[in-house]
Amino acid sequence: MSDYWADVHPGSSRRPAAWLASAQDDEAFFTSPTERYTVSSRALVSPQLDAVGEGTPQRLPFDVGTLRLRATATEASREVFIGIAPQTDVGAYLEGVHRTELRDVKFQPFRPVYREVPGSSTPAVPGAQQFWAASASGPGEQQLTWNIAPGNWTVVVMKADASLGVSADLQAGFRSDLIKPAAMGLLFAGILAILVGVPLLVLGAVGLGRGGGSPGQPPSRSAAAPDSAPASAMNSPLQFTGQLDPALSPWMWLVKWFLAIPHFFVLFFLWFAFAVTSIIAWFAILFTGRYPLSLFHFNVGVLRWNWRVAFYAYGVGGTDRYPPFSLSRTNYPANLEVDYPARLSRGLVLVKSWLLLIPHLLIVGAFTGTGTWAWRTEDGPAGVINDRGGGLSLLSLLVLIALVILLFTGSYPRPLFGLTMGINRWVYRVLIYGALLRDEYPHFRLDQGAYDPEPLQPPNADGRADLP
Template sequence: MTTITSPTPHRMNARHMLALVAGVLTGAAAPTALAYDLSPLITIAAVLVGVALIIVGATGLGGSIGGAPPAARKVSVEGVLDPKLTRWMWLVKWLLAIPHFVVLAILWIAFVVVTVAAGFAILFTGRYPARLFQFTNGVLRWNWRVAFYANGVLGSDKYPPFTLARTDYPATFEVEYPTALSRWKVLFKSWLFALPHLVIVALVTGGTWAAWTGGHGETLSLLGLLLLLAAIILLFTGVYRLGLFNLIMGAHRWMYRVFAYTALMRDEYPPFRLDPGALEK
């Protein structure tokens, strides 16, 4: 598997990011309008303006990323373990990653809006708008890098970059852009077709996935237990056990494949397997 990297750092366009943030905040103000008994027209207008700003911002951000070179897998999730991890740093990574969590909270809201908009586009045209696709791909890529660093794998001490684009970070994520998508599948993929996978992912990840996406997971999942065990061993021995790393990577690989499917990015049904290890095979 060839790792996709970018030789130069990518800086997001400030205007596009501001438009996206403004859209999220404007949409979030809609419930406030209802709470103060303002006209329903004001609420509807706030939602429409918010959605429009999000789409404009996401289109601009996605357009600045560009397409990806061919990959061995339609959905590729990889992460290279740092052999020289600091024993104690995992204890504070969640704190260091707070700026990322704040940005990701905004990006995830935009991700949902863009996915719904893309769903309508697929329904009527059979295509996922390319720039919106690169945006959603970028959000998942960003989320994966932060998870690999801070709260999902703990596989690197290198701080993740603030970008949607491909970089030379040791954790990479890529979904190959589909030339065409089924119009009718878009109505069923996210809930009915994906249901068996969603049940399995929920059992394996429990509150872990909810925590990443802004939910309120209250119990430690199987994945969380594996990660905690790996972290404790690292703390006392200075070694991240490769067997645990491979299992944790496999769980994340399964989860991200399912998420790409439910986010309407591919029509291929995800396999029912872990595929453990650092790289795709």
């Protein structure tokens, strides 16, 4: 019953999908878990439900929906009443009566949220009323079954003698002849969408990736890195740069998240396409040892676009220049390039995206995972206690500290900029390896600064390596 009340109430935290996760009994009802509800008033009532079945015929040749409610008094000596009736009749019956409205149901753990409606009147015995569409009353488990009908309805749980204090274990069940056809229709629509949508998506990605460059051809210096970037950094398969704007606005970062909303919207679909094309690339590498060139350029373009937006809005906040809506290389302060691999290991593709990445994923999770602070609050006069929480990742916290300092001093602290760049660089190395774009295993190294570090030089004649 708790699932039913929560699902039909728009403000509830319970999702309708919970019905599908519940057990199906031998009468083909999808049933909710049995939960205990205890209030000190004379009646526990559901929220004012929206019209159920409004505009439908009174009789149809199939079962639109059947609701089954079960209630068991927690005290074996008590008789429990459960009924469902039109809202107007219930409102008149409980006028001036102390009652409790169930406003919300929170799960994990289970906690009901109530609203007390004060009153001093004593209602008549509920079982003697004639307005109930369906009701059940007595000791032990009571059950009512009601065929959903047009109108606005309210569920009421009381003691059979209408005395103060209601405590009962409640369960809801729902059955409909429409569930199976609807499920089959959704399954068919989903299969059709995959068969049609995935090829179209891949063709679109191929078209967008065709202008990304040639295999093995390094990007031009004007697009990949400024003249001040170390030339030897171009030897790495990943070029990851971000130039701090020397004239950052002290306050503009407060609204960048809002200005970047169009980018977030586009990136949502780009990342979905990225996931699909990565699966296609996985099979291509497994059978051919090569990453399809157009898909390679498309996926690198998605990473490049994401990095620009992160550098602008939330990952660094290092520039006020608005990111371009482009997958291609542009003259922007933040840039990402990946050299196209001539060959990729066909065997390594089976394990590189998950097993080999576990150490890096643990580290990256520590950098970017959300740390949580928890506190407790009391909701409403019923005194229901709720745990609440929130938090920031280490990367987000560093960026926030740097931007607050920028707000009050007008200067972005260079050490924090270098550290945030190092964390982002580590994250994108892992992304590139996990997305199968390269076979070189990511370094366990926090390379800070705007540009990639120069690689170690080969040993000299005396056996010592020259450090950059």
